[in-house]
Amino acid sequence: MAATFASWPARAENAPFTLAWSAPAGCPSAEDIVDATRLRLNEAAPDRSAELLVTGTVTEERGGFVVELQTTDASGRAVGRRAIRVNGPRCRAVEEPTALVLALLVASAPPGTTPLPPPEPPEAPPPEAPPSEPSPRTPPSGFARTTASPRLAPEARESPAHVALGLDGVTSVGALPIAGLGVAIRGTYATGSLLFGVEGSFEVGGTVRARGGEVAFQLARASLLAGVQLLATRRLELALTVRACGGTLRVLPTNVSVVRTNARPAAFVGSGLLLRMPLVPGFHAEVFPELEATIVRDQFNIRDGDVLYPIHTPERFAARLSLGLAYVFR
Known part of the structure; x- marks a missing residue:
């Protein structure tokens, strides 16, 4: 030019x-x-x-x-x-x-x-x-x-396109027998007012005791995200997101036998608000609350002789909260 x-x-x-x-x-x-x-x-x-x-x-x-x-x-x-x-x-x-x-x-x-x-x-x-x-x-x-x-x-400002990579701690209720705890890695790309992203996460949900044994639960899943930016200032970025994810709900039994397989499919859809607040140049604090609907709900049973005992079925609705840090590449 x-x-x-x-x-x-x-x-x-x-x-x-x-x-x-x-x-x-x-x-x-x-x-x-x-x-x-x-x-x-x-x-x-x-x-x-x-x-x-x-x-x-x-x-x-x-x-x-x-x-x-x-x-x-x-x-x-x-x-x-x-x-x-x-x-x-x-x-x-x-x-x-x-x-x-x-x-x-x-x-x-x-x-x-x-x-x-x-x-x-x-x-x-x-x-x-x-x-x-x-x-x-x-x-x-x-x-x-x-x-x-x-x-x-x-x-009035035009937000430049940027990529962000975040590492968050995650807690959830509804998908696992007790509150799940884990980590998530998330990558997002924003252009104008639109946001797109991918995420992988892993959570453990405690142990259920039954019939003289115990069963531990784990949830691993991958997600696709899309959203629209609602607010962008020097101190706060806020985006409304939707999510679709699939994964595996896995059990680790001890001294009991789980009916069928130890790993079952899991699927969720949901919506949330992604908030980012700048800390130092490049680094942002992330807060990401979400509500989800469980699409695939498979019941887990253990067997004691000829009798089946149900130990867990995911709830129809679940809640999730992610807290962590993201680095924004501009």
């Missing part, structure tokens, strides 16, 4: 623009961004009034910076909007990609827009007025409906 802009000749039809810029300390100034943009457009400062207002906001987020650009004309009509993410600790690095994107927005704006009215001269402050905190830059009067904001609402 840089080579493309560098090769463009100066075009008289490019609409003149002005930039309202809000950025943390250490970031490029508005003048730096404007000069870099005009360099890529291969044009000098225009000799006519600005026709476009570009509002630029820089926020620090998750080991990098997000630049929001919004272009409007004198009537307040939105012309273009872009979000740029730059990874790294130095805010100066946003200058190059911001100038390239801004040049694209200006070059694609329709020419001949009504010029912006000149800004009114500021009123002199009262002689004895107490000092006040600096307020954000006010755009020209022709843009009364599009004020610059130091931080856009989280919903």
Whole structure:
């Protein structure tokens, strides 16, 4: 893209623009961004009034910076909007990609827009007025409906695609005779507001004593997940998920005989809420409560002579809670 802009000749039809810029300390100034943009457009400062207002906001987020650009004309009509993410600790690095994107927005704006009215001269402050905190830059009067904001609402940001790998502790009730305890490994891929994932887990469910012996229970299963992101902020990500899983419910008998086989199929479907909260760069805490319906419910019996004794049948509904850590690759 840089080579493309560098090769463009100066075009008289490019609409003149002005930039309202809000950025943390250490970031490029508005003048730096404007000069870099005009360099890529291969044009000098225009000799006519600005026709476009570009509002630029820089926020620090998750080991990098997000630049929001919004272009409007004198009537307040939105012309273009872009979000740029730059990874790294130095805010100066946003200058190059911001100038390239801004040049694209200006070059694609329709020419001949009504010029912006000149800004009114500021009123002199009262002689004895107490000092006040600096307020954000006010755009020209022709843009009364599009004020610059130091931080856009989280919903306006485009969430970049990412992969997460998590290791969780798991507890469940309903599938095993007593509360199950185990571990789960989960991988997810998120793009836009959609989430997809796979998971493998293993749980033990204690021991049931019967007829002079005992039977231990284990549950191993694999799952497919899909979901939609409900909330994404700097402090919390929340997704509604659905799950389909299949596996094996296995028994380990001691001094008793289990009827049929020691391993039976198990199947579940369910829904839950996956919450992720950032701890340090890359690492997130995970909380994942779920409710499930048991699709395959096979009864386990032991035999004592010619008599069968039931020892466990999975419940029709089960609950599950996962707590752990995930690393997010962006």
